[in-house]
Amino acid sequence: MNVRAPWDGEWRFESRSRFLLLVPIALIVLISLADILSPTDIHLGPLLVIAPALSSSFASPRATAAIGALAVVAQVLIAVFHGGLTTSNHLAQIGSLTVLSALIVVFTVVRERKAQQLARAQSVAEAAQRALLRPLPARIGPLQTATMYVAAEDETLIGGDVYTATRTEGGTRFLIGDVRGKGLAAVGEAALLLSAFRLVAAGHPDLPDLARVLDQHMQRYLVDFADTGNETGEHFITALLLEIPDNEPVARLTNSGHPPPLLLRKGKVTLLDGESAPPLGVQMLGPSTPVEVTHPFDGSDMLLLYTDGVTEARNSAGVFYPLAERASRWAGSTPESLIAHLRRDLIAYAGGRLGDDAALLAVRRTRATKPRS
Incomplete structure (x- = not known):
């Protein structure tokens, strides 16, 4: 600038x-x-x-x-x-x-x-903002990654959508989340979620346990610092946790109210829908009970994580952006190429301006693995 x-x-x-x-x-x-x-x-x-x-x-x-x-x-x-x-x-x-x-x-x-x-x-x-939402490296262990972030407000680089990753012993864990609201008003809660994840992600044995800890962090924050003029139930964060072991051909997911990811395999796109816990910080529902779901994920498979700012973008006719259909056009691309294509296509589809913050995270395994004997 x-x-x-x-x-x-x-x-x-x-x-x-x-x-x-x-x-x-x-x-x-x-x-x-x-x-x-x-x-x-x-x-x-x-x-x-x-x-x-x-x-x-x-x-x-x-x-x-x-x-x-x-x-x-x-x-x-x-x-x-x-x-x-x-x-x-x-x-x-x-x-x-x-x-x-x-x-x-x-x-x-x-x-x-x-x-x-x-x-x-x-x-x-x-x-x-750049310090808060740092770009992910193109390579993390045996994985290739690429990301996209488009803030809805003109004067901001980030808002309520977040993503990050951290290496653990024998694998990599990812987080993508969406704070209720957009722009600068959501940055505080987004910062807390990112900080909490980076602090505790490597110290918990499984994703459900990690999700419960993040939920406790968010509930404690919302009780202490949320705007007293609003109901606490109005503050929450949808989140998706992803774990990809280095030497196992699987991907583990724990969903807390977030849109399910897409699996791109051999030119086909599959929605990995499954059981989801409530969003993080929803106090009226009590402690969350997240579950872990395991999916096959081997060499050249790619996962596409996203926020609802992508799938709820509309064209001039009011039709939602068909992410799965559009992603299938470039299913054989690298993560970087896929994200670049989707970014251009999404912005053009929405007429040059999105109504909500939008984030994409693509992860591909670069080599085949074999299950441990």
Whole structure:
């Protein structure tokens, strides 16, 4: 991201802005010529204020001040040509133009400072968001991975959808989750889930036990910190835990209210639907009872995990995005290629803008395994 440096008296604008400065300069020349060639009872000089006003929309304060000064000089020349530099009418026009130009420059300075403050704040926010949702490496053990994240809000890089992975003894565990809500309002709960997973993922023997621990973390957080103006039942996170052992041709899943993943195998796409526990943090239902489901997962098989922001994206006719159908078009691709195709296709399908945060995570085993003897 390009952040403008504070105004230090130098002209700092891009080549496009320099080209655009020809427009107010041309206006000054045309208005001046028109006024000079007009009868003395016709005064077009007051229109010169348009030039600095126009410049303030794209140029730096110094450039705007220069255009304002040029407009004042033009007003003086008009008065000289009409032989009335000392008349009250021309003095009033010159004085008014000078004051208005100065006010426009002040406005431009304030606007520039606000823009710089916003740019700095966005830079800090982007750094924090990238630290929270770090990209997964292309290779994790014997697995290839690729991810996509599209935030629904324009000024954010992340929102309520999260994904992460961690190596354990003999395998890799993944998490994909979806906080109720979108954008910055959901970031706090998303951060807690990611932090809790990274802290405890490797220390629990199975996925149901890990899911229960994450649920306890979320419930404790929601009791202590959730907005007291809302019911606690309105705060929850759907989550899917995935474990892929290095030396077993299986994938283990534990689902807490999350959309089931897709299995891409030999050009075919299968929905791995199964039993699901309630979302994490749903206190009114009491402690969750997650279960673990095991599926075959061997060489060149690929799993596609996603959030409902993908499958609930709509086209202009209001039809949901058919993820399984679209994924089948590129089922033989690498994870990186599959995600790239789906990202372009999803955004085009939704008309360039999604109504909710959306995340995709593709995982493929790079080599066949044999069950332990």
